[in-house]
Amino acid sequence: MFEQTDRLGEVVVQFPNAGRVFQRFGLDYCCRGNRNIEEAARQEGVDPMEVVADLNAAYGLTKNEKQQVHNWNMESLQALTDYVVNTHHAYLHQTLTPLGELVTKILQVHGVHHGETLEQVHHLYNLFKMDMEEHLIKEEEVEFPAIVRYEEYPDQGLLARVSKGVRELEVEHREVGDLLREIRRVTHDYKLPEDACATFSYTYKKLQELEEDTFRHVHLENNVLFPRLEATVAQFTAEVEDVHP
Ligand SMILES: [Fe+2]
């Protein structure tokens, strides 16, 4: 059972379906997962007791269904980064361009009546796409290989280099997360106008899927992968202090 003092990121590590509950209440568990439930709920203007009640109800259902929760802390960093690349990055590589075409299409067709919203969606989406494509290249070509190399050959110099890279990735996560939150805000939580056609509603549905997948993706990096590296930094520091008190 979860309590108001539990931190969002840690709750989702233990119980991944919690991500959906937090998302429903507008609580950011991936980039601001260090906050506890009470703090986050108060900041977002929702009732923390209601969040905990929904969370524990979802947890009870999952336990009854005997769903297996994957414990990533038992896996190698290589397995974790491979999983992120093969699922979440693969999804983005397949999705970003066709979804961008849909976002342009609905602006062309519905811009006359809903230009104010759809121009902002188009602008924000394209910023997100550009930032995310650069971020994926950085992770796949530079930062993840460095993390895997560090795991194979632990070395303090490499660890310093890797943790600097991680801090940059965290900043980029906040930036892409903010763009998705802004798209949700300008669309009034993806509320469709009455004259929306099938393409319009399909595009909003796909944008919401993109948001959900990105939050789960960033959560695995921010709340599982990076804390394991930080724990190694702390361990190195303690060892150095032991040798040179
Ligand atoms: Fe990633």
Ligand SMILES: [Fe+2]
């Ligand atoms: Fe990332």
